[in-house]
Amino acid sequence: MVRIVHYLNQFFGGLGGEDQAGMAPVSEPGPVGTGRGLTRFLGGDDRIVGTVVGGDNYMAQGGNGAVEEVVGLISRFDPDVVVAGPAFGSGRYGLACGAVCAAVIEQLGVPALTGLHPDSPGAAEYRAWVPILATAETAAGMGAALERLAPLASRLARGEALGSAAEEGTLTKGLRRNTFEDVRGSTRAIDMLLAKMRGESFTTEWPLPSYEPAEASEPISSGASFRLALVTEAGIVPAGNPDRLPSGWATDWMTYPIQDRDGFAEGEFESVHGGIDTSFANQDPDRQVPLDAARSIEQEGRLSLHPDLLSTTGNMGTLRDMTRIGAEMGRALIADGVQAVIVGST
Numbered sequence: 001m002v003r004i005v006h007y008l009n010q011f012f013g014g015l016g017g018e019d020q021a022g023m024a025p026v027s028e029p030g031p032v033g034t035g036r037g038l039t040r041f042l043g044g045d046d047r048i049v050g051t052v053v054g055g056d057n058y059m060a061q062g063g064n065g066a067v068e069e070v071v072g073l074i075s076r077f078d079p080d081v082v083v084a085g086p087a088f089g090s091g092r093y094g095l096a097c098g099a100v101c102a103a104v105i106e107q108l109g110v111p112a113l114t115g116l117h118p119d120s121p122g123a124a125e126y127r128a129w130v131p132i133l134a135t136a137e138t139a140a141g142m143g144a145a146l147e148r149l150a151p152l153a154s155r156l157a158r159g160e161a162l163g164s165a166a167e168e169g170t171l172t173k174g175l176r177r178n179t180f181e182d183v184r185g186s187t188r189a190i191d192m193l194l195a196k197m198r199g200e201s202f203t204t205e206w207p208l209p210s211y212e213p214a215e216a217s218e219p220i221s222s223g224a225s226f227r228l229a230l231v232t233e234a235g236i237v238p239a240g241n242p243d244r245l246p247s248g249w250a251t252d253w254m255t256y257p258i259q260d261r262d263g264f265a266e267g268e269f270e271s272v273h274g275g276i277d278t279s280f281a282n283q284d285p286d287r288q289v290p291l292d293a294a295r296s297i298e299q300e301g302r303l304s305l306h307p308d309l310l311s312t313t314g315n316m317g318t319l320r321d322m323t324r325i326g327a328e329m330g331r332a333l334i335a336d337g338v339q340a341v342i343v344g345s346t
Contacts (some may be wrong), residue, residue, distance in 0.1 A: 001045035002157040005052065005079035006035040007070065007100050009093045012085075013053035021092075025066070027073040037142065038083065041150035046157075050077035059096035067099045073109055075099075079110055081157035086115025086145040087122060089137040094122030095320075101130040111156035115145045116171070119212075123171055124319040131162060132171040172207070181193035211319075220340055228298075229306035229333050230258070232344035233247040233314030233322075234281065234288040235273035247274030253325050259307035263292030275315035278345045289344040306338055314346070 014033040023324040031039050031048040039048055052073045052143035059066045076216060082104045085098035089283050094116050101112035115133040116123040123132055133152060135145040148169060155162065165172040167228040181188070189203070195202040220226050237245050243254050271288060286292045289309060298305045314322060333341060 001047065002042075002050045002154050003078060003080045004042070004046065004153060004157070004308050005050045005074045005077045005082045006031065006048050007074070007082065007084040007097065008033055008035070008053050009059075009087070009090075009096065010053060010055045012093075013051065015053055015319065018056075019124055021055045021057040022127055023053075024058055025052055025054040025070045025073055027052045027076070029077075030335060033191035033196050034085075034142070034146070038146045041147045043151070043154060046150075046154050046170065049079070050074075054100075056092040056096070059099075060092045066101050067096075070100050071103045074104060074296065075108055079108075081153045082110060082112035083149055083153050084112065084114040086126060086133065086142070086149065087120070088115070088135050088139055088141065088145075089120045091121050093118040095125060096122075098122040098126030098130055098132075099212060105130065113149070113152055118171055118314055121320050127171045128173050134169055134171050166203075179226060217340075225301060226303050227306060227337050228294060228303045229308075229310065229336075229338045229341045230289050230291060230294060231310040231329060231333075231341050232289045233312055233317075234276075234344055234346050235249060235271050235313035235315070236264070236269055236281070236285055236289050236309065236311050236344070237272055239268055239270050240257040241270070241272050245272055245311065245313055247272045247313060248317075250313040250315075250317055250325075251321050253310060253312035253329060255308040258291060258305075258309045261291060262295045264289065273313055273346055290342065290346070294342070303340075306333065306336060 010016050010023055012034040015023065023152050024113055027184060028051045030050065032051045032053070035048050035051050042048075050072050054066065054070055059070075062069075082101065084101050086094070087094040087097045097114040097116065101114050104110050104112040113131040113133065114122070115135040117137045118134050119137075126132065131152070133145065133149055152162070152168065162168050162170065192202045192204065203342050235247065235255065237243065238256060245254055266283055269285040271278040271285065281288045292311075294303070297303055310333070
């Protein structure tokens, strides 16, 4: 018999909608809510021995502490495997499912998996560590997702290694393994190109990520003076990095006054970016953030420069954190009347 513990949010656990999103985690023996549907697809003696339900807001705002509460409740059921969700394209719920699964795998040494839409925030954050079944974007795909989650959970509980993402219908973890093929790579590439030119279907061997498109702002009227801000993801900071901006995996951003500067002098500012050779940037930080050029144009009366540099490090940053940082910077600059931004990159 495989002992399964199921994690759900308050809605799919049948405890309420947004009015209960702040509820602390609770546990119930056996299946509840979505778990009753999952039970229909379990084989043999496999069964859901317990369910843990956490409120979306509680999990989103509680951070690691909230996840620890859930893991503690899960451990009491002595699971062989943990199933979270599926959460489809949900933001808060999907992130909680990923966090719970990652913590269960790391702390309890128990396999765990969830089901998410490939473009969901939880998928972007946890696909490298957690087996994630690719699902539809909405709960309209609930039946199909549960039918596929059940056998995957059973196999993981029994120690069976899963096949490739293409074989299992899971999201790729970004790992590459050497394999032997009967047809050489150049021939396969040409075959795919010819199929594409003929309008035939083909499957790429290196799928590209899908990102939400960014819409361009309206252009600034020619000749009009405007307020400009300088922003960078190149990790430009005062020498010595007094605020300890990380060289990678940054989760925050900094502001540094530049209103009295005509440019960045060597030795006063530096790049702490961990993904590039920073020697040329450190010799002249204006190569990364063109303060000298912007100040020169300001002196001609063509723009007004924002008094602060906004800086973070984009190296290895998660899509979730970089999206949040960009939104936070944008709100702050709009509030200060900024009309245009130059983002110094690596």
